[in-house]
Amino acid sequence: MKKKTVHVRKSVYDLSEKEIANLRKAFRRLYKNRIYQQKAGILIKDGHYMRNDMLFLPWARAYFADFEKALQDAVPNAKPVITLPYWDYTSETAREEGIPPLLADPYYKTKKKGKKKSNPFYRAEYEIPLYTFRNDAPNNTLLESAFISANKAMEADDFVTFGTEIYVADVQSHMYIGGSSANTNCTAYDPIFWFTHCQLDRFWDQWQKQPAREDLGAASMPNSVLNSSLQPFSNDEGTTLKTTDVLNTENLGYTYVD
Ligand SMILES: [Cu+2]
Numbered sequence: 001m002k003k004k005t006v007h008v009r010k011s012v013y014d015l016s017e018k019e020i021a022n023l024r025k026a027f028r029r030l031y032k033n034r035i036y037q038q039k040a041g042i043l044i045k046d047g048h049y050m051r052n053d054m055l056f057l058p059w060a061r062a063y064f065a066d067f068e069k070a071l072q073d074a075v076p077n078a079k080p081v082i083t084l085p086y087w088d089y090t091s092e093t094a095r096e097e098g099i100p101p102l103l104a105d106p107y108y109k110t111k112k113k114g115k116k117k118s119n120p121f122y123r124a125e126y127e128i129p130l131y132t133f134r135n136d137a138p139n140n141t142l143l144e145s146a147f148i149s150a151n152k153a154m155e156a157d158d159f160v161t162f163g164t165e166i167y168v169a170d171v172q173s174h175m176y177i178g179g180s181s182a183n184t185n186c187t188a189y190d191p192i193f194w195f196t197h198c199q200l201d202r203f204w205d206q207w208q209k210q211p212a213r214e215d216l217g218a219a220s221m222p223n224s225v226l227n228s229s230l231q232p233f234s235n236d237e238g239t240t241l242k243t244t245d246v247l248n249t250e251n252l253g254y255t256y257v258d
Contacts, residue, residue: 004253009083009202012102012195013093017111020102022078023085027120027191029074036124039067043188046232054163054225057204058243062233064201065252067194083254086198089173090147098138099177103192126180126189134190135178142176154207158220162207170200202256205249216247 015023030036042063068084075082087103088094098104103121110117123131146169153165173196180186187193208216218226221243230241249255 004251006250006253006255007081007083009198009254009256010085012085012087012100013091015085015102019080019082019085022075022082023071024120026071026074026078026082030070031120031124035070035074037126037189039070040124040126040186040188040193042066042232044185047188054160054222055228055230055243056167057163057201058225058228058246059230060197061201061204061246061249061252062230062241064194064198065246065254066233068254084194084198086202086256087192087195088199088202089143089176089196090150090169090199095140095143095147098140098143099134099192103195121191121195124189124191126186132180132186132190134181134192135176138176138178140176142172146172146176150203153203154210156207157212159217159225160220160222162204162217166200166203166207169203170197201249205256208247218244218247 010019027036030039047059047063064084068082071082071084072078087100094100101108102119105119106122107116108119109115123133125131149165149169149172153162153169156162156165174181174187177190177192177196180190181192207213226243228243230243230246233241235241235245245251
């Protein structure tokens with residue numbers, strides 16, 4: 001495989017004004033050309049791996065890299081290059097303040113003219129004319145539970161235990177967001193999906209980089225997971241990705257710095 005340029009995925013709390021503007025532009029363009037709906041639909045069509053079998057982490061990693069590529073293609077001249085940001089819903093800020101305004105507010109004001117614009121990260125159209133929606137009053141104790149589940153997962157010695165535990169944190173985040181996010185038929189359409197699942201991928205990456213795992217956790221993965229293909233995702237040469245191709249995020253062109 002050709003070596004990829006590696007870009008850093010950042011926290012939603014650390015994005016610059018310019019990065020936010022480009023990300024908003026990218027989402028808007030994907031909504032308009034319906035690529036967004038097509039990408040979100042992949043989870044419903046091909047995401048059968050997501051039913052808590054051990055392929056859900058590698059499959060999702062390929063899935064989010066594919067979506068990140070769509071964001072990059074939507075605004076090809078963005079500087080820095082667009083990457084998918086993560087929302088760490090187990091962080092102290094998240095547990096205290098809930099969903100950040102960047103993702104939660106229906107509107108935002110433009111910097112220059114102070115014009116009110118609708119926030120592309122607040123909701124998305126999943127079927128004309130239906131929009132995604134969330135819990136009006138999310139229950140913060142669910143984020144506390146997710147925090148506990150994620151910490152427990154980090155202590156796992158093997159991939160299967162880690163995957164089983166981290167899946168619980170993921171479900172808790174869906175229940176917290178509620179509405180469309182808690183419904184398997186449209187969960188990927190709520191724009192927040194991409195930010196919380198980027199975090200899920202980051203949890204895995206952090207677990208993989210623990211000192212005890214020189215091989216990124218491969219030794220503790222069942223062969224059926226390691227050798228499985230991750231349809232419908234392929235590399236730049238058009239070959240279907242396998243789990244072994246996505247163990248190192250740098251092969252997919254991104255990394256997390258912490
Ligand atoms: Cu999920």
